[in-house]
Each structure stands twice: as structure tokens, then as C-alpha cells.
Ligand SMILES: [Fe+2]
């Protein structure tokens with residue numbers, strides 16, 4: 104199919120809000136945008152295992168330990184679903200992995216903050232996975248088929264993540280005064296970074312409009328952030344805790360939730376590599392990759408040997 | 416992972432149903448592909464059987480040939496039961 108016919112076909116798919124599949128003609132910029140977004144998303148899932156994996160050995164009970172391991176394992180799975188989806192666009196997986204290890208790829212800035220107490224496992228599940236769900240549910244309708252299908256699978260698994268976090272916070276909140284304070288401190292730490300997960304404000308998000316025109320993104324950053332704030336306002340009451348923001352209000356005119364100012368300089372700083380844990384996260388990923396080299400080599404050698412035996 | 420072939424994964428969710436495409440993964444051989452597929456696609460009892468197929472063994476129809484390749488059923492409404500309206504109201508037909 105030549106470019107003119109291809110573009111016409113692509114435009115028709117967009118107009119019909121239909122799906123684009125891997126072997127369809129698509130504009131180069133659409134392909135590039137998707138590879139960037141999906142691979143960044145995959146990297147976020149992979150790096151996102153670290154703040155929580157950090158607490159597996161120190162979980163307060165066997166039950167909590169099993170739950171946390173299952174959650175971290177899910178995040179590994181999410182990363183793999185997404186690498187598969189990105190790969191259908193023609194970018195080899197090794198290339199994406201190497202970009203991450205070389206520090207050339209981006210991932211969600213939230214994972215560059217430290218998880219300093221057990222209560223952070225609660226706050227991460229409730230706020231970070233909560234914000235991720237808010238972001239990801241509309242992506243189940245993204246125009247690129249493999250991405251949308253990966254998101255459907257991911258969203259099914261995410262709700263357990265948020266609930267287990269909520270439960271951790273609830274139990275701490277109903278515990279001793281010290282435990283309750285621990286939960287409140289964790290919420291205070293993760294509140295603003297989780298709101299920033301939705302990305303910069305709409306007037307500072309240059310690529311959003313194009314992504315919306317391509318039916319990749321369905322709602323603007325501010326719209327999703329506002330919805331998220333509304334949900335958290337209700338849930339924090341059940342927790343018996345508070346959100347560290349005295350400017351939250353429901354705007355009757357716009358029918359939207361509003362929140363206090365966020366420190367976007369900090370956001371940009373962390374994204375640029377200057378967050379509290381950027382170096383540590385990359386170093387950990389790099390050493391995990393290097394430490395696993397012998398396993399990959401052994402598996403490849405075994406497969407080659409089996410194949411040779413079959414051929415002989 | 417370097418150079419490991421790509422496998423397409425199909426999962427049968429319960430007895431009596433077909434295997435359905437679940438996704439893909441990289442693995443050095445079929446045995447590893449099956450084990451990885453179990454860990455990746457059936458963490459919540461999603462399946463009772465898994466197929467893994469080397470991705471390059473799949474032959475696919477050309478997406479650009481949609482028209483010519485699939486057009487034969489068009490204009491052949493008589494292949495559908497709904498085409499036959501005279502029997503409306505007749506029982507068990
Ligand atoms: Fe995830």
C-alpha cells in the first residue's frame with residue numbers, strides 16, 4: 104500500500120474510532136509516539152518493582168509477604184506484556200532493555216522516590232497504583248490494538264494492587280497512635296508525587312493534543328488528575344486519614360475537583376535524573392541484568408544442544 | 416534474552432473452549448516458552464492448557480489485501496439464516 108492510500112486508510116480507522124493492528128500502514132510519527140509511550144510504560148513497570156521489592160523480606164507477616172510478592176510479580180508481568188506490544192511496532196526488545204540500562208530511556212518519575220517505611224507499601228498501592236489505574240482504564244480503548252489489549256490485561260490485575268494497599272493503610276490507621284501516624288506520613292509523602300503521575304498541566308503538555316487526535320489518549324492530564332482527586336477525597340475518609348492539601352475543593356461551576364499547586368520543577372528535576380533514587384534504581388536494574396547473564400547463556404546453550412540433537 | 420525467538424502464546428481457559436491468543440514472549444526453546452507462558456499468562460488460573468508457537472511459523476493474510484481476499488462472502492446474504500424471511504412465525508425452523 105503506498106503512503107497516500109495508507110494515510111487514507113489510517114484516517115478512516117481514526118474517524119471510525121477503530122483499531123490499528125501491527126501490519127497496517129501507519130504514519131511514522133504515530134509509530135514513534137507509540138514506541139516511546141509503550142516502552143516508557145514498560146520500563147515504569149519494571150523499575151516500579153524496586154520500591155516494593157525492597158520491603159518483601161521485611162513484610163510484617165507471611166500473608167503480607169505473599170501478597171507483596173504476588174503484586175511485584177504482576178508488575179514484572181505488566182512490563183513484559185508492554186514490551187511485547189512495543190515490539191509489534193518493529194523495535195526489538197533488546198534495544199528497549201539496553202536503552203533503559205544505559206539510562207537513555209524514561210520511566211515514571213514516581214519510582215525515583217524512596218519507600219522508607221512499611222506504611223509506604225500501603226500508600227504506594229492506594230495512591231500510586233490508584234493513579235495508574237485512573238490513567239490506564241482509558242488506555243484500554245487506545246487505537247493501537249496490541250497496546251489496548253495489554254492494558255485490558257493489566258487493568259484486570261491492578262485493582263487487587265490498590266485494594267491491598269488500601270487495606271494496609273486501613274489496618275495501620277486503626278492500630279496504635281504511632282501506626283496511624285506512620286500511615287498518615289506515608290500518605291503525605293506519596294500524595295503530591297502520585298498527582299504528578301498524570302503528567303504536566305494541560306497548557307504545558309505539548310504532545311497531548313496529537314495523542315488525543317490519534318485516539319491514544321482519551322482524556323487530558325488535568326481531567327484525569329481531577330477525577331483521581333475526587334476519588335481519593337472520598338476514600339481517605341474511610342481510611343480515617345487526611346490528604347496533605349487544604350486547597351482541595353469541588354468546583355460547582357466546572358463540576359471538577361481542584362487541588363493545591365504542585366511543584367512541577369521538582370517533577371522535571373526528578374524526570375531529568377535528579378530524584379532521590381534515580382541512580383540507585385538504574386544501578387539495581389543493571390546489576391540484575393548482569394547477574395542474570397549466566398542464566399540466559401545457559402538456557403541458550405541448552406536450547407542449541409537440544410536442537411543439535413534433534414538435527415543429528 | 417539476546418536473539419531468543421519470539422513465541423505466540425495461546426491459552427485454553429477451560430475444557431470445551433478453544434485456545435485463544437493471549438500474547439507473546441521470548442524464550443530459547445519450546446519447554447522454556449511453555450514455562451514462561453505459564454508464569455506470564457496464567458497467574459490467576461486463566462488456563463488449563465497452553466500452546467506456544469514460534470511467531471515466524473505463522474502465516475498471515477496480507478492486511479492490505481482485505482478487499483480482494485475477503486470479498487467473496489459479500490453479496491451472499493443467503494448464507495445467513497436471517498436471509499430467509501418467509502418462514503417467520505413457523506415453529507422450530
Ligand atoms: Fe502495573
Ligand SMILES: [Fe+2]
Nearest residue numbers: 178232261264
Ligand atoms: Fe500495580
